[in-house]
Amino acid sequence: MSQAAPSPTPHPSPLLRSFHEVSRADIAEVGGKAANLGELARAGFPVPPGLVLTTEAYRIFVRESGIGTRLQELASAADPEDPEATGRTAEAIAALFAGAQIPEEVREQVLAASAQLGSPALAVRSSATAEDLEDASFAGQQETFLHVEGEEALLAAVRDCWASLWSARALAYRAQRGIGPEEVALAVVVQEMARADAAGVMFTASPTTGRRDETVISAAWGLGEAVVSGLVDTDDLVVDLSRGLVTSRSTAEKGLEVVPAVRGTEVWEIHGPRRRAEVLSDAQALDLAAWGARITAHYGAPQDIEWALVGTGFVITQARPVVALPPEAGPAPHDWSVPRPRSLYFRGSIVEQMPDPLTPLFADLTDAHVVDAMIETVSDASGRDDVFRREGVHFPTINGYAYYGYDRTALAMLTLRTTKFVPRLVTSGIGGPVYWAETALPRYRAVVAEESARDLAGTDARLLLESAERLVHAGFAYYTAVQTVIPPVVIAETSFTALCRRVRRDGDPRPEVLLLGFDSEPIRAETSLFDLAARAREHPALAEALAASDQPVRERPADVDPAAWQEWLDGFDRHLATYGHATYTLDIAQPVAADTPALLWDVLRMYLRGEGTDPRRRRAAAEQERVAAEARIIGHVPTPLRSVFTRLLRRAQHLAPIREDALAGVGLGWPAARRALLELGRRLVATGAIAEAADVFWLRRAELEDLAGSLDAGTALLPSRTGLVEQRRVLWRGQRLTTPPQLLPQRSALRFVDRWMPSVGEQTAADGSLRGIGGSGGVVTARVRVLAGPEEFREFRRGEILVAAITTPAWTPLFAMAAGVVTDVGGPLSHSSIVAREYGVPAVLGTGSATRTLRTGQLVTVDGGAGTVRPVEDDGSATGEDGEGAPA
Structure with a gap:
């Protein structure tokens, strides 16, 4: 490993400090970048020698040059929502700095101290007081000047660093973070220029997966400016230090590099073998990753590190906390082997509502209930029990993703029976809109009403699990009924569309225009939420209180009229009771608005701000366009076809909103099922089995059944499953990084099925x-x-x-x-x-x-x-x- 370089002589002046005199506790005086470099240098890491011109020097410059008052006026007026105005503000501030002189006191000390660095070429870097913090990264907001030579060039670089505190980027970024102009100042790092043969960036945890056991390195030839600015493609490596391996390597064609020039830097074109050569060997990558591990251990958190290769050793030119590191994810799966080699697996039908990997509990519930619920519903709708059979049909998860699975015999029988089933379905012989409206929906609502009436607090733990399972089973059965609605809708729309296209003339509207502007359950839900916002705007204090809150408000704000408040709150509760069951995905671990009203709050605030369109106005406009389109097309349809055209049109228009109405009801039982499971989760939290109630969704069904039995037996303490829950979350996050194949096995002879996926x-x-x-x-x-x-x-x-x-x-x-x-x-x-x-x-x-x-x-x-x-x-x-x- 490289060795840390000595630091210049300490400086007693309040204007100058050497790296060894500062640490991360000195941000107010030397800014984030310098504080981190000082911390690294003091800890023995290989940092090129340097010194810091403190924020006091900046304040002296602003004060003695006379630009302070005008600077504050301009900066306070910056508007992050108006980029052009912010740009003009930045230009005006830059002009202030360009016309100001550096005070002699500051000038003399900078020149005298820089002479001690022993290098004619210097790097001059901005170091802001609101920079490189654990909750915000200001990387790239201020300027850096490389290969600065000569006294006047050094002083100009210092002044330009000060001015960059007020660049358009910096002004907008700080305004968005709520950091006022009076809260910031700028120090300047003056450092020996590392003549890098190669340089880059290293993350000591994966910024994509959050994995702490992976170090991600980007490397390029020349100075690191090329990497940070995105000027060049980089070699990208992943290192697993625990195994001492480079686990992944991508070698780019590197056509350019940034190198020192007489004044600053310049870009050179790379020729010959170096274009495709590896910048770092495996041994060098492991050496660099080891430095990263030591720096991470020192700070106690993953770091974003800038590094340079100088000769045979590494130097560290910056380290900052990794901001917004995602939760740790496991490796993305690549092996899509199937559970039963002689079966076909596909993602369709109900799986469309399960785009992500399933949580463990829901995976078990789907495996146990989807196929049975499908067979029960089809048998009930048809009055026959031979349409579908259970043998050879299953609903597993592969790498966490749900699939229908059919062995070859079951698939052949399904195809044969479907040829008889679909014609009867289309002619309303079985299933379809009538069965959905008169049988499936009332039956589902009855189950939901019965289970919602339970006294959860007085229900045994095992009965809570059984209640949730009954609701999920009913939901899957209902979804099958919804699927029988689709063929009549599809045939009605496609039949009408095909005829309409044959009779259309140039200038006629598209066929789908004649099917728009009808009411449906999702539109009614949107209208209800829009109306809630409109009623709130009738009371300005109420609307202001709601818009100002990031979360649903249940307690009346002091300045809001009690009657108006209660009326609005009752309306919001009615909305949740009527529409709050709409699912975002079918996985029961995903909250719905009925049990987590915060999910609607941002949309409601959007309407409170007057954004979005009035659903009634939009539907009226679509209806008006539809009526006009009907009249235009029907007016020129030949008489022999007119009655057929009109009949097909009316049927398509009748069925058009039914699919949306049916689909909107799938989650009716989900709020009650979630309440039952979360009640069970709360009881498990009290025993120490899990850390929070929602962890219940990360247990397997058999595990939960055993735990529920222990609760019913009166067990006060249970072994902790917290570590197991976290392992499953990590695995799930990794699974979510991949795109599941629509059809398995991937080399199946039935690839033609893809077109229906x-x-x-x-x-x-x-x-x-x-x-x-x-x-x-x-x-x-x-x-x-x-x-x-x-x-x-x-x-x-x-x-x-x-x-x-x-x-x-x-x-x-x-x-x-x-x-x-x-x-x-x-x-x-x-x-x-x-x-x-x-x-x-x-x-x-x-x-x-x-x-x-x-x-x-x-x-x-x-x-x-x-x-x-x-x-x-x-x-x-x-x-x-x-x-x-x-x-x-």
Whole structure:
């Protein structure tokens, strides 16, 4: 390993300090960067020698140059929501600094001290007092100047560092974090320039998976500026120190490097073998990772470290805490071996509502109940018990993901029986909308009502588990009934659409326009929430109190009228009781609004701010457009076809909203099931078995049944499962990093089945574009917002492209803000497609990997007609924040 370099002579002046005189306790005096470098140097790490011009020097400069008052005025007026105005503010401040002289006292001390460093080339770095903290990273907000030579160049670099405290980036970043201009000052690091042969960045925990046993290194030739600025492609390595191995290596073609120049740095082109040569050997990577482990141990937290290779040893040029490190995730699975080699596994039907790996308890419940509930419902709807059979059919999880599994005999019998089943279903012989409305829905509601009436506190632990299972089983049975609604809807819409396309003339509206503007359960839920916001706005104090709170408010604010408050609260509770069961995914571990009202709060606040559109107005506009489109097309349909056309149209219009109404009811039993399981969880917390009630979802069903038996037997203390729960969470996070194949085995002879899968699979082209299914026509260019679930709804901004694994009725309010929609899973008649058409936004569905391929903030063009999503070169013209996407 490299050795730490000696530090210059200590300086008694309040304006200058050597690295060995400062530590992380001195941020107010020397800023975050210098404090960390001093901490590293004092601990014996290999830091190039340097000194710090303290914040007192900056304050003397501002005071004696006379720019202080004007500086505060300008900085206080910066508006992070107005980038152009912030840019003008930064330019005005830069002009203030450029015209100011460095006081002689400061000038003399800087020049005298820098002479002690013994190097003609220096690195001059900004070190802000609100920088490199554990809860915020200001990396890149201020300037760094490399290979500075000569007295005047040094003084100019110092002044430019001071000025960079007020760059547009820094002003906007601090304003967003609520850091006022009076809270910050800037110190300047003056350090020997490390003449690096190679340099880069090292994270001592994986920034992608959060794994603490992985060190991630990026490396390039030349100075580290090329890596930090993103100028060059880097070699990327993953090191597992516990095994002493480089577990992953990607060697880039490195066409450029940054090298010292007469003044500053310059970029050179790399020729010959070095372009493809490995920057670090395995031994060097392990040596560097060992330094990272020591630095992490010193700070007690994972670090983001900048390093340089000088000759045969390493120097450390910066270390800061890794900000926003994700929870630790296990390795992403790559082996998709199937449980039964002679079976076919696919992700369709109810699995569309399970886009993520299943939590352990829900995985066991699905395995036990999905297939049985399906067979029971089909047998009941048909009056026959030979349509589907249990033999050869199962519902396992593979790497945590749910699959239907059929052995070859069962699949052959299913295909044969389906040829008889579907025609009867389509003609309403069995199942379909009537069975759903008159039998399945009332039956499900009866089970929910019975179980919701339980006195949970007085119910035995095992009965709580049985109650939850009964509700989940009823929900799966109901979902099967919903699936029988789909074929009539599909046939009605496709039959009408096919005829409409044959009789359309140039200028006629698209066929789907004639199916829009009808009421449905998701639209009614959105309207109810919109009305709650509208009623609150009638009482300004009430609206202000609600909008100011990040969480649902149950206690009346002091300045709100009691009658208005109670009326609004009663209305909110009615909304939750009526619509709060809408699921985001079917996994019962995922909260719904009925038991976690906070899930709706950000959408409600959106309406309180006046954002989004009035659902009634939008539906009225769609209805008006539909009526006009009907009149136009029917008016020129040939008389022999007119009655057929009208009959097909009316049937398609009748059935159009039914699928959404049916699907919206799937989660009716979920609030009661979650309440029962969380009550069981709370009892287990009291015994020490788990740390929090929600940990119950991470236990297997058999484990939970045994624990419930112990509770009923009166056991006061139980062995802790906390470590086991965390292990399963880590495993689940790793599983979530992968895209599950739609069909297994991957080399199956039945690959033709892929065309009926809810995702067309990973269709990422070389240019990063995605292909899916066009769900709603139109073309738009806007920025992406990838959302994992409702906990991230508050991050969504009007005019962005909503990217999600799948959208269910619970996602509907976001469509009012979206410029377009892209999903991993879905088809032309999925919820995403239907609602996107209602809102008139382009949608591309079933891409297979949009949530893993696209990144938040990326500029893309969504073409809902062609079913493509294409990355766009970003020239900064797209709004990206609270603005409308641009039609392409």
